[in-house]
Every structure is written in structure tokens, then in C-alpha cells.
Amino acid sequence: MSSVASELRTALAVAVAGFPERDLAAATAELVARYRQPRAAQAAILSSEVRVAAYAAYRMPATQAAVQRVLDELAGHGFEPRTMLDLGGGTGAAAWAAAGSFATLESIRVVDQVPQALQLGRRLVAEASSSALRAASFERAVVGALPTAGADLVIASYVLSELSAAQTASLLEDMTARGRVAVVVEPGTPDGYERILGARSHFLARGWHLLGPCPHASTCPLVGRDWCHFAARVNRSAEHRRIKGGDLSYEDEKFSWVAAAAPDVVEQGVHTGDGRILRRPVKRKGLVEFQVCRPDGTAGRSVVSKREGERYRAARDREWGDTVPG
Ligand SMILES: C[S@@+](CC[C@H](N)C(=O)[O-])C[C@H]1O[C@@H](n2cnc3c(N)ncnc32)[C@H](O)[C@@H]1O
Structure with missing residues (x-):
């Protein structure tokens, strides 16, 4: 707390x-x-x-x-x-x-x-x-x-x-x-x-x-x-x-x-990586599965696998509500 x-x-x-x-x-x-x-x-x-x-x-x-x-x-x-x-x-x-x-x-x-x-x-x-x-x-x-x-x-x-x-x-x-x-x-x-x-x-x-x-x-x-x-x-x-x-x-x-x-505060919105995590991530051996809202305006499943090295390590720490590592 x-x-x-x-x-x-x-x-x-x-x-x-x-x-x-x-x-x-x-x-x-x-x-x-x-x-x-x-x-x-x-x-x-x-x-x-x-x-x-x-x-x-x-x-x-x-x-x-x-x-x-x-x-x-x-x-x-x-x-x-x-x-x-x-x-x-x-x-x-x-x-x-x-x-x-x-x-x-x-x-x-x-x-x-x-x-x-x-x-x-x-x-x-x-x-x-x-x-x-x-x-x-x-x-x-x-x-x-x-x-x-x-x-x-x-x-x-x-x-x-x-x-x-x-x-x-x-x-x-x-x-x-x-x-x-x-x-x-x-x-x-x-x-x-x-x-x-x-x-x-x-x-x-x-x-x-x-x-x-x-x-x-x-x-x-x-x-x-x-x-x-x-x-x-x-x-x-x-x-x-x-x-x-x-x-x-x-x-x-x-x-x-x-x-x-307000428009004069930032010229554009904050970049939220590869999207917003919409549900509790499913973390399995070697992969993390997310439901995400994406910068291109779509929403759906996104999987980060161990092969992605640094991105995978970051993905394992992400939770519902966080952003997906870019
Ligand atoms: C559910 S409470 C939320 C209080 C606080 N913002 C919070 O997050 O805990 C809703 C508040 O809105 C206030 N409220 C509702 N209608 C209002 C109005 N017309 N003008 C001013 N305050 C109002 C209520 O008095 C109440 O304190």
C-alpha cells in the first residue's frame, strides 16, 4: 500500500x-x-x-x-x-x-x-x-x-x-x-x-x-x-x-x-508503446499473451514470445492496464 x-x-x-x-x-x-x-x-x-x-x-x-x-x-x-x-x-x-x-x-x-x-x-x-x-x-x-x-x-x-x-x-x-x-x-x-x-x-x-x-x-x-x-x-x-x-x-x-x-500542453498524446493491456495477461512458459487496444485503432490478441528477448522480459512484468512494451 x-x-x-x-x-x-x-x-x-x-x-x-x-x-x-x-x-x-x-x-x-x-x-x-x-x-x-x-x-x-x-x-x-x-x-x-x-x-x-x-x-x-x-x-x-x-x-x-x-x-x-x-x-x-x-x-x-x-x-x-x-x-x-x-x-x-x-x-x-x-x-x-x-x-x-x-x-x-x-x-x-x-x-x-x-x-x-x-x-x-x-x-x-x-x-x-x-x-x-x-x-x-x-x-x-x-x-x-x-x-x-x-x-x-x-x-x-x-x-x-x-x-x-x-x-x-x-x-x-x-x-x-x-x-x-x-x-x-x-x-x-x-x-x-x-x-x-x-x-x-x-x-x-x-x-x-x-x-x-x-x-x-x-x-x-x-x-x-x-x-x-x-x-x-x-x-x-x-x-x-x-x-x-x-x-x-x-x-x-x-x-x-x-x-x-489541452492542445498547448502537448502537441500530441503520450505514446503508449504497442498499446494498452485490456485484460489480465496470460503468462505461460516462453510467451505472454495480451488482449490489447492498438495504436492503429484495432483491439485483439497480441503474443510476445521468448524469442523477442528484451521485449519478452519487459512483457512478463506488465499487468492489466499497463502498456505493451514497444
Ligand atoms: C460518488 S461521490 C465521489 C466523490 C469523490 N470524487 C471520490 O472519488 O470519492 C460523488 C460526489 O459528487 C458530488 N456531486 C454530485 N452532484 C453534484 C453537483 N451537481 N454539484 C456538485 N457536486 C456534486 C456529490 O456530492 C459527491 O460528493
């Missing part, structure tokens, strides 16, 4: 300690049921302190891990943001992830409609070791009337499913108006992927360059036959197991994502 993830765990354990376990478990069950039906929220889903605490305890480690996986990749490509805007940031999971990926961050603004989520977010960062995270601002605003200041990095993680089509269009417009690099993360479900496709189309229509996961800007080759999603391994804490039930010590958070950069 990254040090940010374990710091977050500690902060969460302290923050939810005051709530009776029974109430947290009941609120968690309500949230699980609600998030299983993706549709625009008529009223805020995080509607009470106990629901916010339950969300933080059972979802935040997972959403933080998914966003972290994406941001670590951008950091690996040399992206060094100083400022960040977390839209629909709730209790600040994406802000924690950004602090974990970018030592360059100086200013973090988390914006959300729910005051109780913002309050909890503020409490969670109070003892964080990252000075940018400790100083993060948590501000109340609703989609359609978001702060106008720009940022190097703008994130919307696990937000679009709660928005109407008009709100989604407004949020995406705000992302390209305010950000230099924009990241959208959604649950790794067929409908989460649909929403990611919508965000991808928006970025491309504004002339932005895709940074990932797509190795091309053509039509997604998975449309109509599969959905593009990845997984982040999350260790479950004892509280998590108590309030959500289940014995496994980990879970795989499935997520879909897209990241894009």
Missing part, C-alpha cells in the same frame, strides 16, 4: 470512530444499493453525516486507489502539476491520490455540493504529511456554478453517474475551460465506460489530446462488444470488513478512465 493510502486509512479510522458501527453498516448498505442504480441524483446521495462517514470508510480507499493508478501513470510521463481542482470531490479521495502522485503540488481545491462531505474531507487532511494536502481548500459549489479559476490538473472522479446529461455537459465544458490536463474516472461498469466515452468525445471535440488509456483517437474498437475497464487492488481495513461484511483482505476496484491534455 502506498504511504498516502495508509495515511488515509489512519485518518479514516479516527474520523469514523465516533459513529456506532450499526449506523455505519446501515448507511453503507443504503449507499451500496443506491450506487448499483446509476441515474442522475434528484437529491444529494451523501445526505447525512453518517452517510458521508460510511462513504468515506467504504468507498474512499477504493476511489483513491483507482485515481492513484491513473495519476501515477501521468507522473511517469513527466507531468508535474502545481495546482489541482477536484470537482465533485466529496471527501477528497482524488486530492489524496494527487498528493500521492505529484510532489510538485502546491495548491489543491476540492469542490462539492455537500457541506458534510467537505467538512469530513477537511478533517481527514488535517494531519496529512503532504503540506499541499494539509492546506487543501474544501469549497461548496454546484455543477453549473463552479469556481472559475483554472488549474494544471482538473479531476472528476466517480461523479458523472450522479449528474443529468445537461450537468455532465456543463461539468465537461468547465473541465476543458479550467484545466490544462483533465482526468475523468468512473466505475468500471458498462455504463461507467459509456460515460467515459462521452468525456473522451468531449475532449477530442475541443482539440485536446488523449493521454490515456487510449493509444489512439479513433473510434473505440470495444464499442458494442466489450467495455474498457481496469482494476486497482485495494487492501481492506478491519473497519471496512466490519461495516461492509465479507472476509477477503482485499478487493479489486474496477474503474474506467480517460485523461486528456
Whole structure:
């Protein structure tokens, strides 16, 4: 577990300690049921302190891990943001992830409609070791009337499913108006992927360059036959197991994502080698078999054999969500 993830765990354990376990478990069950039906929220889903605490305890480690996986990749490509805007940031999971990926961050603004989520977010960062995270601002605003200041990095993680089509269009417009690099993360479900496709189309229509996961800007080759999603391994804490039930010590958070950069940030998207690995690779003696999305806009099977020497050695270390060595 990254040090940010374990710091977050500690902060969460302290923050939810005051709530009776029974109430947290009941609120968690309500949230699980609600998030299983993706549709625009008529009223805020995080509607009470106990629901916010339950969300933080059972979802935040997972959403933080998914966003972290994406941001670590951008950091690996040399992206060094100083400022960040977390839209629909709730209790600040994406802000924690950004602090974990970018030592360059100086200013973090988390914006959300729910005051109780913002309050909890503020409490969670109070003892964080990252000075940018400790100083993060948590501000109340609703989609359609978001702060106008720009940022190097703008994130919307696990937000679009709660928005109407008009709100989604407004949020995406705000992302390209305010950000230099924009990241959208959604649950790794067929409908989460649909929403990611919508965000991808928006970025491309504004002339932005895709940074990932797509190795091309053509039509997604998975449309109509599969959905593009990845997984982040999350260790479950004892509280998590108590309030959500289940014995496994980990879970795989499935997520879909897209990241894009404004035209003046990069002249073209980051080169993602020979493509993106879409499933867990099958590793057999002498060969590694991948399902990949390729730079030529196709998707399918790709095999790297031992005869390819260095490329084979690199391929053996690659996992679902990584790029295929070129
Ligand atoms: C599932 S939570 C995700 C929170 C956080 N981004 C994460 O990854 O854990 C969705 C968040 O979007 C916020 N939200 C939904 N509709 C909103 C709106 N119209 N304006 C502002 N925030 C909104 C909710 O209050 C909630 O905090």
C-alpha cells in the first residue's frame, strides 16, 4: 500500500470512530444499493453525516486507489502539476491520490455540493504529511456554478453517474475551460465506460489530446462488444470488513478512465508503446499473451514470445492496464 493510502486509512479510522458501527453498516448498505442504480441524483446521495462517514470508510480507499493508478501513470510521463481542482470531490479521495502522485503540488481545491462531505474531507487532511494536502481548500459549489479559476490538473472522479446529461455537459465544458490536463474516472461498469466515452468525445471535440488509456483517437474498437475497464487492488481495513461484511483482505476496484491534455500542453498524446493491456495477461512458459487496444485503432490478441528477448522480459512484468512494451 502506498504511504498516502495508509495515511488515509489512519485518518479514516479516527474520523469514523465516533459513529456506532450499526449506523455505519446501515448507511453503507443504503449507499451500496443506491450506487448499483446509476441515474442522475434528484437529491444529494451523501445526505447525512453518517452517510458521508460510511462513504468515506467504504468507498474512499477504493476511489483513491483507482485515481492513484491513473495519476501515477501521468507522473511517469513527466507531468508535474502545481495546482489541482477536484470537482465533485466529496471527501477528497482524488486530492489524496494527487498528493500521492505529484510532489510538485502546491495548491489543491476540492469542490462539492455537500457541506458534510467537505467538512469530513477537511478533517481527514488535517494531519496529512503532504503540506499541499494539509492546506487543501474544501469549497461548496454546484455543477453549473463552479469556481472559475483554472488549474494544471482538473479531476472528476466517480461523479458523472450522479449528474443529468445537461450537468455532465456543463461539468465537461468547465473541465476543458479550467484545466490544462483533465482526468475523468468512473466505475468500471458498462455504463461507467459509456460515460467515459462521452468525456473522451468531449475532449477530442475541443482539440485536446488523449493521454490515456487510449493509444489512439479513433473510434473505440470495444464499442458494442466489450467495455474498457481496469482494476486497482485495494487492501481492506478491519473497519471496512466490519461495516461492509465479507472476509477477503482485499478487493479489486474496477474503474474506467480517460485523461486528456489541452492542445498547448502537448502537441500530441503520450505514446503508449504497442498499446494498452485490456485484460489480465496470460503468462505461460516462453510467451505472454495480451488482449490489447492498438495504436492503429484495432483491439485483439497480441503474443510476445521468448524469442523477442528484451521485449519478452519487459512483457512478463506488465499487468492489466499497463502498456505493451514497444
Ligand atoms: C460518488 S461521490 C465521489 C466523490 C469523490 N470524487 C471520490 O472519488 O470519492 C460523488 C460526489 O459528487 C458530488 N456531486 C454530485 N452532484 C453534484 C453537483 N451537481 N454539484 C456538485 N457536486 C456534486 C456529490 O456530492 C459527491 O460528493
